[in-house]
Amino acid sequence: MDFAESDEQQMIRKLVRDWAEEVLPPTISKRDDEQIAPSKEWKQFCEMGLQGVTIPEEFGGNPVDDISESIIIEELARVDPSLSVMFCVHVGLCAKTIVLHGNQQQKETYLPRLAAGEVGAYSLSEAGAGTDAAAMVCKAKLSEDGSHYLLNGEKMWVTNGEQAEIYILFAKDVDHPEYGVKKHGGTTAFIIERGFEGFEVGKKEDKLGIRSSDTCTLILTDCKVPVENVLKSPGSGFPIAMNALDNSRIGIAAQALGIAQGAFDCALKYSTERETFGVPIQRHQMITAYLADMATRISAARHLVYRASWAKQQHYEHGAPRHSLEASMAKLYAGDTAMWVADLAVQILGGYGYTKDFPVERFFRDAKVTQIYEGTQEVQRLVIVRNLP
Amino acid sequence: MLMNGVPVGGLSHPLEWMVKTMPDIAVLIKRVPDTIAKIIVVDGTIDLSGVKWIISPYDEYAIESALQHREATGGSVTAITLGNADCDKTLKDAKALGCDELVRLWQDGWESLDSNGVQSILAGAISDLGSEIVYCGKAAADTNAGSTGPGVAEKLGWASISNVVSVSFEEGGVEALVPVAGGQAKVGINFPCLLTIDKGPNEPRRPNVRGIMMARKAEVNLKGGQAPAATISVISKSTPPAKPPGKTYHGAENVPAVVQALRDEANVI
Structure with a gap:
């Protein structure tokens, strides 16, 4: 090792x-x-x-x-x-x-x-289908001449929605034999270009954090998608979606790790510069303890994230088992660490931390989403227990 | 052979002129402690065990000039350093930036070589490689001596220009911008030549990820050197005298005292 x-x-x-x-x-x-x-x-x-x-x-x-x-x-x-x-x-x-x-x-x-x-972007969620992705209602219908699909519906929470040119988008093929039989029946993955007829970027969400990331709805009105743009085959989209999330969960875990590190670095620097009662606040034992715990949790999160990344590579390159367990553990722990560390970082900076003069308030707002997207922390726990060896 | 960019003498092969317009460029780089590293002195010597190592910053400007030279005229850039296997990382950093070949020179006891020895080994390697132009930083960030470039040129019997801030590339030579009293001078120089590079308007580039991945696979050519015995020895080292503590004055009534101190002690007004 x-x-x-x-x-x-x-x-x-x-x-x-x-x-x-x-x-x-x-x-x-x-x-x-x-x-x-x-x-x-x-x-x-x-x-x-x-x-x-x-x-x-x-x-x-x-x-x-x-x-x-x-x-x-x-x-x-x-x-x-x-x-x-x-x-x-x-x-x-x-x-x-x-x-x-x-x-x-x-x-x-x-x-x-x-x-x-x-x-590039990825579009799975809808207003009524987030954690419960199989509940999506966006529909795809093959044209009579079989050359293209017509997609209808509205997708939600699409990261890069405004900037993207190429989207992986999921909709249910209504002619698929499993459509309406199984809950996720007919789910199909399409590659969609921004310029396709009937494709429109909708509302941009006004968010608490990651506000420079464009999160949008997508509106599909008889959106014309050539059959060549179906990934794998009609009806095979659900495993593609779940597999993609296993991968991106590690990415979000890495994002959470970075948020924690950024907030910590700011708090650490401040703790050596800011003096109260004649000494830098780092010398006050309460602050010392905060910093030690923050650094330790970040280090633990980092190990989980890198191990999950390694497991992902082992899976794709050497046929090792799927990395669902490692990915969910990394996301769960790193997401909670980001929120917890950012909270303490604001606390260490006190009133200054509560202002926009320092970046910790932004990290605090940004951290929250890492406990929500790419599978909520609750979902991670489900995945973890179901995948325990 | 070229003179002012014009081929002179007989050409033995019709392609010779084409080939000769693509110079072999060498760049000398040195591994030094990070310039923001905390320097710890133990028993009168510097403890470098926990220090992060980087390419000496002026050498980064030299690499940038060498790469721009290649981009302007073709040719290839060979990065050369002297040191142990730890220095391979420094060469690979240069590879990631775009250098073509990597050469590490090695001689037992290299750490105790004096400037004369270092210059001899470098000059020998440059002769062997057949380089026509050599770039190096104007001074290394650790010793700050600035002797390597001119010393190597002298050993090779080449012309050199020091403290160059900008270079334009001609066939058979270069034009270099250097600071002179009251302004700058543009100096033309023919191959073979050596330039020491100062910080100039051309910021060193960043590597890209392709360069980094290529650097991983890059081979470092190891060459042995032969340096004359050292003629210079360090007799002693000492730390600079401690700075006297600052003085604090409070209240308007102390303004005359402050003014007097600024005039008499600090000599700033």
Whole structure:
């Protein structure tokens, strides 16, 4: 067992950290206040080639190991959790899903575009179908000549909804024999382009946190999708969706880890600078204890996240068992750690922590979503117990 | 052979001129403690065991110049360092930025070589490689001596320019912008030559992920060196004298005292 980061993992961490610390802070408050998506920052980010880390070289990508992918997400979230989730969805839920389930033609059509920086998204949830994804009501009907599907319905909570060009979107094929028989019967995964007829980006949500991440509804009105854009086959979408979530859960766990680290770094620095009763507050035992506990929990979360990333790679490259258990444990623990650490970070900064002069209030707001999306903490516990050896 | 970018003498092969316009570029890099590292002194020597190591910052500017040179004229860039296997990481950092070849020079007792020895080994390697132009940082962040570049050039019998802030690339040579009293001078120089690079308008690039993954697979060519025995030895080291404690004044009545102290002790007004 080796816990050391490899040379390239160290180099990738340094690359992303240096870039994030230099490029993101000048615009971060404004983007958070006004809910502006980080499109300009994304363009700059793409110069490093990181948008293609889950895409094979033959399709223009720059593959890295799965721990490195988590390190990139973590380092982005340490400064800007919104850009972090944008990256996470692009490389994980969108590109990786096409890599795993797309046919040669779909890979040739879409992966080079995603590798070149066109933004990807993933759309499973609906107003009445979040945790209970199989309850979706969005419908797909094959045209009479069999050349395309017509999709109708409204999707919700779509990360990158406003910026994306390419979406993995799930709807139920009403002609599928299992439609209406099994709860998730007929669920089909489609690759949808922003320009498709009948596709429209709807309302952008006004959120508590990750406000620079564009979360939108998508409105499908006889949206015309060629049959070539069905992933695998009609009716095979539900396992694709669940499998994608196993992968992206690790990404969100890495995001939560980065949020915790960012909040902690700020609190640690403040604790050495701020003096009360003649000494830096770090010397007061209560604060010392907070910092020790925060650092320890972050370290524990980091081990779970990297181990889950490793298990994911073992699964795809060496046929090891699915990494559902590791992914859910990492997400559960890292999400709770982000919230808990961000809370204490605000506490350590006191009144200053409650203002927008310091980033901890933003980390505090951003942390909350890591306990909700990619499967709530309650769902993680279900997955964990059902997958115990 | 080229003179001012124009081929002179007979060409033995019609492609020779084409080939010769693609220079072999070398860049000398040094592994140094991170410039923000906390320096711990134990028993009069510096304890470097817990220190993070980086490419010396001026060498990053040298790499940037070398890469821009290659982009402008073609050719290949060889990064060269002297040291033990730990320095391979430094070379791989250079590879991730885009250098083509990596060479690590090694000699037993390399850590105790004096400047003359280091320069001899580097000059020998540059001769063997057939490099036509060499870039290096104007000074290393650890010793801050600034002797390596000019020393190597002298050993090679080459012309050199120090403290270059900007380079433009010509066939058969370069033009370098250097600070002179009251302004800047543009200096033309033919191959073979050596430039030491100062911080200039061209910020060193970042690596990209493809470069990092290529660096992982990159091979470091190990070459032995032969340096003359050291003629310089360090007799003693000492820390700078401790800074006297600051003085604090309170209240408007102390303004004259502060002014007097600023004038007489601090010599700032």
